[in-house]
Amino acid sequence: MLITLPSRMARSAALGVLSAVLALSPVAGRAETPADTLVIADKIDDIVSLDPAESFEFSGNDLLNNAYDTLVELDPRNLGPLVPGIAESWSLADDGVTYTFKIKSGLKFHSGNPIRAEDAAWSIQRAVKLNKTPAFILTQFGFTPENVDGLVTASGDTLTIVTDKPYAPSFFYNCLTAVVSSVVDKETALANEANGDLGYEWLKTNTAGSGAYALRSYKPSESYVLEAVPGYWRGEPALRRVFVRHVAEPATQRLLLEKGDIDIARKLTPTDVEGVSSNDAIRISNEQRGRIFYLAANQKDPRLANPKLVEAMKYLIDYQGMADSFLKGSYMVHQAFLPRGFLGALEETPYSLDIEKAKGLIAESGVTDLKFTLHVRNDQERLEMAQSMQNTFAQAGITLEFKTGTGKEVLGDYRARTHQLVLEAWGPDYPDPHTNADTFARNPDNSDEAKLTGVLAWRNAWPAAEVNDLTNAAVLEKDADKRASMYIEIQRIHQRAAPFAEMFQRIEPVAMRKNVEGFSGGGSIHSAFYWTVTK
Amino acid sequence: MTDTASLPRRNGSAPALRLAKRVAGLALTLAATFLGLLAITFVIGRVIPIDPVLAVLGERATAEQYEAAREAMGLNQPLWVQFGLYVRDALSGDFGKSLVTAKPVLEDVARVFPATLELATIATIFGVLFGIPAGVIAATRPGSLADQLVRLIGLMGYSMPVFWLGLMGLLVFYGELGWVGGPGRLDTSYEFMYELDVPARTGMILIDTALAGQWEIFANALSHILLPAGVLGYYSMAYISRMTRSFMIDQLGQEYITTARVKGMPEWRVVWVHALRNVMVPLITVIALSYANLLEGSVLTETVFAWPGLGLYITHALFSADMAAVMGGTIVVGTVFILLNMLSDVLYRLIDPRARA
Numbered sequence: 001m002l003i004t005l006p007s008r009m010a011r012s013a014a015l016g017v018l019s020a021v022l023a024l025s026p027v028a029g030r031a032e033t034p035a036d037t038l039v040i041a042d043k044i045d046d047i048v049s050l051d052p053a054e055s056f057e058f059s060g061n062d063l064l065n066n067a068y069d070t071l072v073e074l075d076p077r078n079l080g081p082l083v084p085g086i087a088e089s090w091s092l093a094d095d096g097v098t099y100t101f102k103i104k105s106g107l108k109f110h111s112g113n114p115i116r117a118e119d120a121a122w123s124i125q126r127a128v129k130l131n132k133t134p135a136f137i138l139t140q141f142g143f144t145p146e147n148v149d150g151l152v153t154a155s156g157d158t159l160t161i162v163t164d165k166p167y168a169p170s171f172f173y174n175c176l177t178a179v180v181s182s183v184v185d186k187e188t189a190l191a192n193e194a195n196g197d198l199g200y201e202w203l204k205t206n207t208a209g210s211g212a213y214a215l216r217s218y219k220p221s222e223s224y225v226l227e228a229v230p231g232y233w234r235g236e237p238a239l240r241r242v243f244v245r246h247v248a249e250p251a252t253q254r255l256l257l258e259k260g261d262i263d264i265a266r267k268l269t270p271t272d273v274e275g276v277s278s279n280d281a282i283r284i285s286n287e288q289r290g291r292i293f294y295l296a297a298n299q300k301d302p303r304l305a306n307p308k309l310v311e312a313m314k315y316l317i318d319y320q321g322m323a324d325s326f327l328k329g330s331y332m333v334h335q336a337f338l339p340r341g342f343l344g345a346l347e348e349t350p351y352s353l354d355i356e357k358a359k360g361l362i363a364e365s366g367v368t369d370l371k372f373t374l375h376v377r378n379d380q381e382r383l384e385m386a387q388s389m390q391n392t393f394a395q396a397g398i399t400l401e402f403k404t405g406t407g408k409e410v411l412g413d414y415r416a417r418t419h420q421l422v423l424e425a426w427g428p429d430y431p432d433p434h435t436n437a438d439t440f441a442r443n444p445d446n447s448d449e450a451k452l453t454g455v456l457a458w459r460n461a462w463p464a465a466e467v468n469d470l471t472n473a474a475v476l477e478k479d480a481d482k483r484a485s486m487y488i489e490i491q492r493i494h495q496r497a498a499p500f501a502e503m504f505q506r507i508e509p510v511a512m513r514k515n516v517e518g519f520s521g522g523g524s525i526h527s528a529f530y531w532t533v534t535k
Numbered sequence: 536m537t538d539t540a541s542l543p544r545r546n547g548s549a550p551a552l553r554l555a556k557r558v559a560g561l562a563l564t565l566a567a568t569f570l571g572l573l574a575i576t577f578v579i580g581r582v583i584p585i586d587p588v589l590a591v592l593g594e595r596a597t598a599e600q601y602e603a604a605r606e607a608m609g610l611n612q613p614l615w616v617q618f619g620l621y622v623r624d625a626l627s628g629d630f631g632k633s634l635v636t637a638k639p640v641l642e643d644v645a646r647v648f649p650a651t652l653e654l655a656t657i658a659t660i661f662g663v664l665f666g667i668p669a670g671v672i673a674a675t676r677p678g679s680l681a682d683q684l685v686r687l688i689g690l691m692g693y694s695m696p697v698f699w700l701g702l703m704g705l706l707v708f709y710g711e712l713g714w715v716g717g718p719g720r721l722d723t724s725y726e727f728m729y730e731l732d733v734p735a736r737t738g739m740i741l742i743d744t745a746l747a748g749q750w751e752i753f754a755n756a757l758s759h760i761l762l763p764a765g766v767l768g769y770y771s772m773a774y775i776s777r778m779t780r781s782f783m784i785d786q787l788g789q790e791y792i793t794t795a796r797v798k799g800m801p802e803w804r805v806v807w808v809h810a811l812r813n814v815m816v817p818l819i820t821v822i823a824l825s826y827a828n829l830l831e832g833s834v835l836t837e838t839v840f841a842w843p844g845l846g847l848y849i850t851h852a853l854f855s856a857d858m859a860a861v862m863g864g865t866i867v868v869g870t871v872f873i874l875l876n877m878l879s880d881v882l883y884r885l886i887d888p889r890a891r892a
Contacts, residue, residue, distance in 0.1 A: 034724045045851050049637060133596050204637035217730065219646070220636035221851055222843040225727075243723055247841045251702055252718045255710050261717050408856055412586050451598035 032260050036240040038516070038533050041247040041256055042266040045221040051203040052123075052182035054132040056429075058527070061179045065527035066226060066242070068182035068209030071101050071120060071159070072173050074431065076520045076529035079341070082173055086115055086183050086210070087159070090173075096166030096478075101159040107233050109185035110207070110214040117154035123184040124152045124161070126198050134180040136454075137430050140438075141165075141172065170343070170480050174432035179527065184208055212237045212531030222246050226530065237531040257282060257511055263535060264512040264519060270329040273509045283516075284509050286329070290339045290428040290524040291506035292436075293331065293385070297499040299461040301420050304372075304499060308365035314351045314501045315358040316392050326384050327504065334505035336491040337426075337440035341524035343433050343480070344487030350495065358396045370398045375413055375422040378404045385503075386423055415453040417461055426456065431525035433487045434475045441494050442471040456500070466497050565873060572869040573625055573862075577618050580858035587634070587856045621862075630863035635855050640863030643848065648867065649738030650720060651837075651844035654764055655829035661768025662775050663822060667811075669772070670779025674787060675806055685776055692773025701766050701839035708762055716759035718841035725755045763840040767833055771825045778821045779814065786810040816887050823879035830875075831868045 033039040044059040052064050073085035087101040107115040128138055128148040142164025143151055151162045163172065175181065185208035189199030192206070199208070207215040212234065213226035226242040245262070247253045253265040254272040258279060268276070276282045295317065297304040304310060319333045336346035362370070376386040383404070390400040400421070403413075413419045428435040443457035443464040444450070452458035464471075470490050477483040494500065510521055518532040580587075588605045589596070596604075605611055609620065624631065630640040673685035709717045716722060720740055721729055729740065733747045741760070744753040786792065787810055795805045830845075837847040845864060852860035 034727075037723065037727075039723050045635070045855075048635060131600065133592050133600065136597070201637070219843070220633075220638070220643075221848070223726075225730075241727075243726070245719065245723075245841065246843075247718060248838050248847075249698075249702075249841070252705065252839060252841055255705055256717055259710065259717060261723065406854065408586050408589050411589060415589075453601070454597055 033263050034241075035535075038239045038242045038264070038530060038535065039262045040242070040244045040264045040266060041253040041262045042244055043248055044224070044244060044246045045248070047220065049132075049204045050207060050215070050218065051130075051132070051200060052179050052184060052209075053127040053130045053135065053200070054204070055179055056132075056134045058427075062522075062528040063215070063224060063226070063244070064179045064182060064207070064209075065211075065522070066213045066530045067207040067211040067215055068179070068184070069211050070178075070181050070183060071176050074177050074526050076522075076532050079431075079520075079523045079525055082177065085177075086120065092169050097163045099161045099163070099169075099172065101161075103157045103159060104233070105157060107210060108231075109188065109210045110229055111185055111188045113185055113187050115183065115185075115210055117157050117159040119186045120159045120183045121152050121154035122186045123182065125149055126184065126189075127180050130198060130200060134178070134429065137175050137178050137180050141167065141175070166476060166478075168475055168477050168480075168483055170483065171432050171434055171475055175430050177526070178430035180430075182209060185210070213242060216241070228531075232531070234531070238534040239530075242530045254511075257513070260513065263516050264510060266508070266510055266521070268509060268511050270327075270509075273329055273511060276511055281514055282511055283514050284511050285519070287508045287510060287521045288332075288339065288341050288524045289506040289508045289521070290341070291425050292334065292337065292339055292427070292502055293423070293425050293504040293506075294337075295389070295501040295503065296422050296424065296456065296460045298417060298419050298421070298459075299499055300417055301372075303367045303369065304420065305461075306365045306367055307497070308361045309367050310499050311496075312358040312361035312365065312396065313393070313398070315354040315361070316389070316396055316398065317351070317501060317503060318353040318388055318392050319349070319503055320352060322385060322388050323504065327381070329509055330381075330507055331504035332507055333503070335502045336495060337436045337500070337502055338433050338487060338491060339428065339436075339505050339524040342428070342431075342436075344484035344491075345433075346488050346491035346495070348492075348495075351501070353392060355392070355395045362396060362398070372398065372400055372420045373403050374400045375403050375405075375410045375419045375424075377407050377410050377423075382423055389423070414459055417448070417459055422460075428525065433483075434471075437471045437474065437487060437490060440498070440500060441467040441490050443468065457498070460499050462499050464498070466493050561877070568869065568873055569866070570622070572866060573622055574618070576862040576865045577621055580862060581614065581617075587858055589856075625862075625866065630866065631859035633852065633860040633863075634857040635852065635860065640860050643860060644845065644863055644867050646738065647843055647845050647848045650842060651830060651846065653739040653741060654760060654767065654836075654842060654844060655826060657760055657764035658767035658771055658829050659822065659826045661764060662771025662825060665768075666772040666775030667779050667818070670776040671783055671806060671811060673776065673780045674783030677784060682780075685780065689773040689777045692770050696835075697766060697770065697833065698835040698839050700769070701763065701836055704762050704766055705839070715762045716755060718839070720756060720759055720842065721752065722755055722759075725752050728752055729756075763836055763842055767829055767836055771829065774825050775818070775821060779818060782814040782817055783810060786813050812886070816883060819879050819882050819886070823875045827872050827875045830871050 042059060046057040047060040047063070048057060049055050050060060050063065052068055055061055055064055070085045071087040072082045072090065075081065075083045086103055086107060088104045090099065090101045092099050101120070103115065103117045103120060109115060124138060125148045127135055128143045129145045131145065153160050184203070188208040189203060192199050192202035194201055205218055212229060212232045214229050216225040216227040218224040223243065223245045228237045228240045230236065247256065250267055250269045250272050253262070254268055254276060256262045257265040258276065260281070273284055277284055295313065297310050297313065299305040323331055323333050333349050334340065335349045335351055338345040340347060374386055374389070376382050386402055390402070393400050410422070414422050414424065426436065426439070439454065439456045441457065441464055443452070443455060443462060445452065446458060446461060446463045450458065457464045467490050470486060474483055474486040474490065477486060505524070508521060510519065512519060513535070516533060516535045518534050520529045520532060522528050588601055588608065588610065592600055592604055609617060628641065632638065633640050633643050636643050669685045673682040676682055705718065708715045728749070729744070729752050733743050733749055733752065736743050736746060740756040741753060744750070744756060787806070792805060792810060795809055796802070834846040834850045836842065837844045845867070849861055849864035852864065
């Protein structure tokens with residue numbers, strides 16, 4: 001097979017030349033996209049499945065957010081407060097564990113089948129029974145494949161859900177806005193069932209929802225087309241079709257946007273964004289996203305269990321320098337585990353590059369062997385961050401050696417707790433602060449046998465003793481304000497005591513033609529909304 | 536008596552026997568090649584430091600989910616059992632399901648291969664149409680300006696990174712001049728028309744639209760394929776012209792050429808008929824190899840031009856640890872290679888009478 005991958009340097013150099021040429025020659029728009037169609041260029045090769053019970057990637061969730069409805073939803077114009085979805089009203093009984101939802105009458109799935117409480121109950125039962133990766137968003141409320149039929153029940157137009165503990169209601173409702181909680185058309189899914197799989201194989205590449213758009217065609221890693229559903233209960237979307245095309249190369253996305261062959265480019269590099277910013281026909285919208293970059297130290301290495309040394313490292317990262325140079329426009333300095341936009345997100349940034357202070361802390365730590373390996377994924381952004389750290393760490397006498405690899409390689413070592421330092425990113429799984437608190441600030445069992453490979457605190461062998469109880473309490477707190485302040489406290493402790501140095505939060509520049517209005521990528525907490533777009 | 540009686544029978548059966556032998560030999564070669572291919576792809580799939588289970592589950596998976604998926608994928612079995620199962624499935628045409636697309640690999644390959652086939656064929660036509668004459672002209676006047684030019688163009692073709700040439704081509708011919716269509720196989724609006732109005736017969740847009748008489752879509756598809764095919768064709772041309780030049784110089788120094796010239800044969804006939812005919816024999820192998828290379832899919836060209844072809848599919852599968860897709864794709868590539876080799880063998884026999892004996 002002929003795969004001629006040139007060296008990264010040659011590639012960067014050529015792209016640099018191209019960018020310079022592009023910057024000098026604004027391309028006049030001539031072509032136009034069809035008036036009733038929204039055309040988006042994005043990278044969609046991360047889609048693994050279109051089944052809401054399985055989809056856990058950005059692009060898949062973007063699609064599903066527009067093809068399915070949930071019981072309660074987030075308002076795309078004001079992300080935060082909940083608005084009715086398929087449920088017209090909901091309440092929590094005095095016992096603190098019994099939730100009831102009244103389903104709106106007269107709503108229909110794309111198939112024409114009416115939406116019933118039974119569909120809503122079955123969808124939750126199905127996700128729990130299939131037990132795919134995102135199932136934990138639901139099973140954390142005490143559901144198991146064995147008990148879920150008894151805990152999630154439908155009667156007439158009422159859905160009743162009983163949780164195992166009196167959780168914070170905001171926590172429960174927020175989880176119901178996640179894609180895994182989408183209401184699936186039971187009849188259609190079961191009509192396509194094979195070997196008792198609850199329609200799983202079929203739903204991997206088809207949809208059976210009630211959202212504003214129905215899936216018209218899907219070519220994996222190539223494109224998908226959504227078509228507006230006539231008579232959608234929120235009102236028909238202004239644009240009849242959404243065409244999302246996989247364009248891997250940012251420079252190509254930019255060219256397409258400048259020519260007017262697409263309406264929105266979602267994966268431009270900072271250079272491209274700067275290049276198109278002077279183009280009168282194009283507007284840039286900067287959205288805060290949920291992804292957090294962090295450096296973590298594995299406490300299985302006794303040196304890294306030394307709090308002074310870990311604190312020193314937090315002073316050895318040139319946060320602002322990176323954010324102002326090669327990360328400009330795509331990341332902002334952020335030093336807490338909850339991204340801005342989440343309930344209770346801490347915005348304080350107490351750490352900055354301070355070599356002298358770090359040297360003092362290292363001396364206090366008494367650690368003399370200062371040679372560490374840093375696991376880092378093999379992509380340019382991360383390698384540049386790692387190089388910056390290698391440089392600043394060296395100024396205080398710490399030698400960093402890189403161990404680079406693909407995401408899966410790095411993850412393999414990370415999950416096995418065999419790394420020393422690791423530069424990684426984390427994105428929230430559902431729009432509630434517990435999503436990150438649960439992984440960064442809670443470690444129920446630090447033993448090797450526990451194999452809590454999905455928990456970041458466990459992966460770094462941090463027992464999280466300082467915050468475990470607080471995190472457990474915050475998820476049960478009924479008062480939302482009090483809950484928010486609890487998360488702020490947890491983050492402050494975490495910032496100081498945990499072997500994590502959170503560094504950056506993602507900002508996603510979305511470049512669009514001037515006539516496109518109302519697009520939301522979902523901010524830091526949700527997925528894209530297409531049905532609000534006009535042009 | 537017995538001798539004379541047996542002679543015609545032997546004469547009659549000899550060609551049939553030879554044919555049978557050849558077919559058997561071919562089948563054996565094919566089988567061995569395929570088995571080798573299967574073994575290599577299998578080994579690669581097992582030694583690369585990518586965990587196929589994590590590839591399916593993502594990083595949040597719990598240990599139980601991980602074990603369950605590992606078992607479901609058969610990865611807990613001994614290696615030789617895994618290989619045996621793999622060969623058995625592959626022989627029955629089942630390369631498994633792609634993890635990424637959730638579709639049978641063969642179906643995926645059938646979807647992406649026509650895009651590559653279309654691109655590679657047009658690129659090779661470009662390469663042959665320009666490469667052979669350029670090589671011949673350069674060979675007839677070694678050291679001349681024309682020769683230097685051909686060599687320069689060839690050298691550039693070898694040394695310029697394809698993605699750079701592609702991006703530059705896009706910038707100039709699509710961005711600035713607007714002569715050709717942009718990335719992708721069709722404009723957005725035509726993409727819908729293609730899906731609605733054109734029955735998919737071959738998956739090659741140019742052929743399907745021509746068969747359906749949809750000339751507007753055909754024109755749009757043509758405007759999209761010209762640039763990527765031109766870029767790939769340029770590389771192919773660089774290779775073919777250099778090879779043609781060196782084969783031709785060799786032939787033009789032969790005695791039969793001098794004889795032909797002495798006999799007063801017009802120079803064009805000497806060069807374009809006598810010499811070229813002899814050059815065609817090795818040239819066919821060159822063209823077939825270059826075509827095969829393009830058919831494997833040029834990853835970078837397909838990336839730059841957002842061209843959903845085989846190269847992109849296999850590369851993406853590789854990065855996603857989607858080994859079923861990688862293996863399936865590799866088998867297709869291997870098959871194409873073998874078939875093209877056979878084809879060039881056949882053509883070789885047609886052109887060169889000596890090979891028929």
